[in-house]
Amino acid sequence: MSAELRNNSLINKKVIFEANAFRRVPIHLGAKIDFLPDGTLLLTSGDGFDYKEQAQSLNNHFGKIIRINKDGSVPSDNPFVDIPNALPEIFSYGHRNMQGLVVMEDGRIFEHEHGPRGGDEFNLIEPGKNYGWPAITYGIDYSGAVISPFTKMDGMEQPLKYWVPSIAPSDMIYYDGDLYPELKNSFLVTALKSRDVKKIKKINSLFSEESIFSNLKSRLRSIGISPSGEMYLLTDGRKGKLLKVTITKI
Template identity: 45%
Template sequence: MIRTFAILILSCWSIAGWSDVINTTGGPVQVTQVVRGLDTPWAIGILPDGSFVVTERDGELLYVAGGEAKRIKGLPKVVANGQGGLLDVTIARDFNQTRELFLTFSKSQRGGAGTAVAVARLSENGERLTNLRVIFEASPGGSGGRHFGSRVVEANDGTLFVTIGDRGDRPAAQDRTNHMGTVIRINRDGSVPSDNPFVGNPGVRPEIWSFGHRNAQGANLDQQGRLWVSEHGAKGGDEVNLIRPGANYGWPVISYGVHYSGQKIGEGTSKQGMEQPEHYWDPSIAPSGLMVYSGKLWPEWKGNLFVGSLKFDYIARLAGDPLREAEQIEGPETERVRDIAESPDGSIWFISVGQGAVYRMTPL
């Protein structure tokens, strides 16, 4: 069956077309719609020339450039079930030389499906992926359609961080014989870096960088190269965590939330040997994409974290020490914010699932 869709494109640099103004602590910002008509968009990757790609969870990848949108061919086969499907896309830092990008998706496996990572080359005309290789699959596969994660972030040394959800199997997040509920770190070819914290530990998956996570759907590096993630709690207890190698982030032994039944989770909110979040939300905001801002267009926001809310329809700006929610950026466009990214020119882009659209924020 061929699905029809409507798409509207505005030039990345055009001031014409549909836009709105939102007031923020950084001054009024112009919010411009750059593409609409998307079906469950999940992630955006902005290319060095200002063109971009955007994933749709059912398994489509669009390339948008020069006022045109194209469906990209050559994608991996995905299991589009529940929260699974085609998920993240990240542009390689050396894209100008390699034209490579990284994808995460739910892949069919024995016992169900699991989070997988692929790397491929985007053709010059943006119409096809070539030389696609699956470089990692979470093991074991899990049934059901919950908690795949998943973001992929290229570290400063060229290794890849990938967030993997607990797949609804809570105890698995404390079991390092599997990949569920972890952040993993792999080389670009899928091999294991020799300095990963659990390399050489019998029975522990060597790809694991940190564990005890529930469902991290946001991840980004700060200016120091440190990895931050945002992850869904249960009823309350959504977290922002600064990731340290080998650390245990506590799920499901500790949490600031409760089960949806109202029952207590685990042993409370703290336990020796388990990390505390840098920030948590109660009630839950359902955090998704996370971006650490460079300060290029808004110097006062340098180093601030921006996290999209799927539940309350805003972008949270977090700042300070201790980290706190300093501002809620919201308007009609911020309906179910799934991803947020900074473009090479310093503008802030975000996906609204509710609007089926991508927007760009610039100073007015």
């Protein structure tokens, strides 16, 4: 839905996109939204858990990243616009339960998603690419069942990084501010299961990982930067807290 914010009220509300992903399960819905530098909008739509196989079909919105214009129309340069029986809004497919989405200034798109038991992924998203779920995965089902014996396949993208066992990533930012010098130019991924923030930094062609804020011992739901550059963390649960990160000089 799009709307205008005036005097703390939303006006001119208009549904600009409705996912063709009807589901009766209340999970794996979709979580993130962001603008690309060209002004188009990216939306993530989860695989619906019971409908995971649909993530490999292009005739629905299960397990897809969607790209639309602000008015809901489809950009003419979307990758599947001219493909018969494919929904033209689809930007990439083969995703599971996307929880983090970052669009860089240069237009590169980074995303992370929950795997099943194991196999959480950190991906570089490119138009038209298939990210493999559930045909390839590094995880197994919650029940212990095999989802796929394959982890790699031609025509399917490999994650930049994956986590086994799962960390349950919940949100992500790319920090390029100056207030926290040690975190500069890093991806910061909050995690529910590992109860920390993963600081991911690209060094040469590899992505290093460091666990920070693990002393909080809390399931971390989200991370954000205020207009003044301060970092906030949101913890998960009935007594969830919004925490402001400050630097203490010793």
